Amino acid sequence: MGENTLWYCAPLEGVTGYAFRRAHARYFTPADKYFAPFFSPTQEHVFPPRVLRELSPENNAGFELAPQLLCRSAEDFVWAANALFDMGYGEVNLNLGCPSGTVTAKGKGAGFLGRTEELDHFFEQVFSAVRGRVSVKTRLGLERPEEFTRILAVYNRYPICELTVHPRVRSDMYKLPVRREWFDYARRESRIPLCFNGDIFSAGLARELAGAYPELGAAMLGRGLAADPAMIGRLRGRKWRSEGALRGAIREFHGEVYDTCARDFGSAKSAMLRMKELWSYLRFSFAGCGRELKRLMKSRSPEEYASAAEALIGGCALAAEPEYGREGERK
Ligand SMILES: Cc1cc2nc3c(=O)[nH]c(=O)nc-3n(C[C@H](O)[C@H](O)[C@H](O)COP(=O)(O)O)c2cc1C
Structure with a gap:
């Protein structure tokens, strides 16, 4: 190739x-x-x-x-x-x-x-x-x-x-x-x-x-x-040390994007909306996270959001090879 x-x-x-x-x-x-x-x-x-x-x-x-x-x-x-x-x-x-x-x-x-x-x-x-x-x-x-x-x-x-x-x-x-x-x-x-x-x-x-x-x-x-x-x-054929290492990278990545947006927008609530937009894509990194995602998308306060995001990132199985829209939901 x-x-x-x-x-x-x-x-x-x-x-x-x-x-x-x-x-x-x-x-x-x-x-x-x-x-x-x-x-x-x-x-x-x-x-x-x-x-x-x-x-x-x-x-x-x-x-x-x-x-x-x-x-x-x-x-x-x-x-x-x-x-x-x-x-x-x-x-x-x-x-x-x-x-x-x-x-x-x-x-x-x-x-x-x-x-x-x-x-x-x-x-x-x-x-x-x-x-x-x-x-x-x-x-x-x-x-x-x-x-x-x-x-x-x-x-x-x-x-x-x-x-x-x-x-x-x-x-x-x-x-x-x-x-x-x-x-x-x-x-x-x-x-x-x-x-x-x-x-x-x-x-x-x-x-x-x-x-x-x-x-x-x-x-x-x-x-x-x-x-x-x-x-x-x-x-490029890069292998993660373990599944936990990839999960950890997603956690750090998510946390940094969220913190940067919260600082720039001066509001964790606005940043949360931006993150929900990101989740309409990032969800495909996980397999079968429907319930956790629903909770995340419905969260109304930054506290609820943070807890829902951690439940998803820490608790859902990673997709073997993610594909955007695989579950039939393309925007
Ligand atoms: C939410 C969203 C925002 C976009 N914003 C831009 C943009 O600012 N400039 C641009 O050239 N294309 C923009 N695009 C088009 C993308 O860069 C890209 O051409 C399109 O999504 C097709 O590529 P993909 O199938 O790999 O996503 C946007 C697309 C989406 C879905």
Whole structure:
């Protein structure tokens, strides 16, 4: 299989913020690169405090990070990207995949894919002014995968350092099957190094993908990695000393994410809500934890939450090889 495949951590807004990234890199085999969930630079050209905290190099030390921008204005993109390069980042990613209606209505994210001429002009301006590497994360188009032929022709004209392809169109959202045949099209036609993203829900599926695409440089893991934070270690053949050691890593990881969120939000209750979001993925690291999970999701105070989380982490069996959505519950 592709033993040289790099494994990246996808941006998942509300899940893979710096608290997750830092704890993940500390307690598990780190991703080769983490992508921060997007932020939208505005005309004022200032970073709001939340963004500064999320992207400060101190909060992201010890692993590689590519900040992501969601933006349609070349001027705002160039400002934000150059400010991030000045902070020490080597790469900034452009989001051309977000399917949310409020985003696409403004012609951003996947919405930008319907304006190929404007996109071409955007890149022309961006690449004449940025002082670092720019990568792109894209869908195939808005409604039909055939749109991708025009879109890829635009990308091929520019020195984009890496192209992550999520082979779905906007209207597929995250649910309809991934269109692998269109990733094959990209493999044939792209002049830009490719990264695959979409539905790699377990280490087994990741191995299968790396086997099918031996030349593939990189693949990006989203929900699968949030479900199984040990996934990259599994792919690299890392063995835990004992089951207790893996359980201990999950406990430390969980505790650190929770504490960081509680401190940043100034409220254990808000942090608890954030953790429940994480549990909609992390639950798949455990086998048959239905009752404990229900108790955790219903907990109303931080005390109840802490006790429910410990009952689950300490008491439920670990899944032999976790798979996101295995119990039929995909979001
Ligand atoms: C809750 C959630 C938040 C997401 N936030 C972002 C984001 O900020 N930027 C982005 O490019 N993609 C975002 N995505 C898309 C993921 O990065 C990824 O492309 C998608 O989940 C498919 O990969 P997966 O099947 O490995 O999860 C998000 C997806 C989810 C489910």
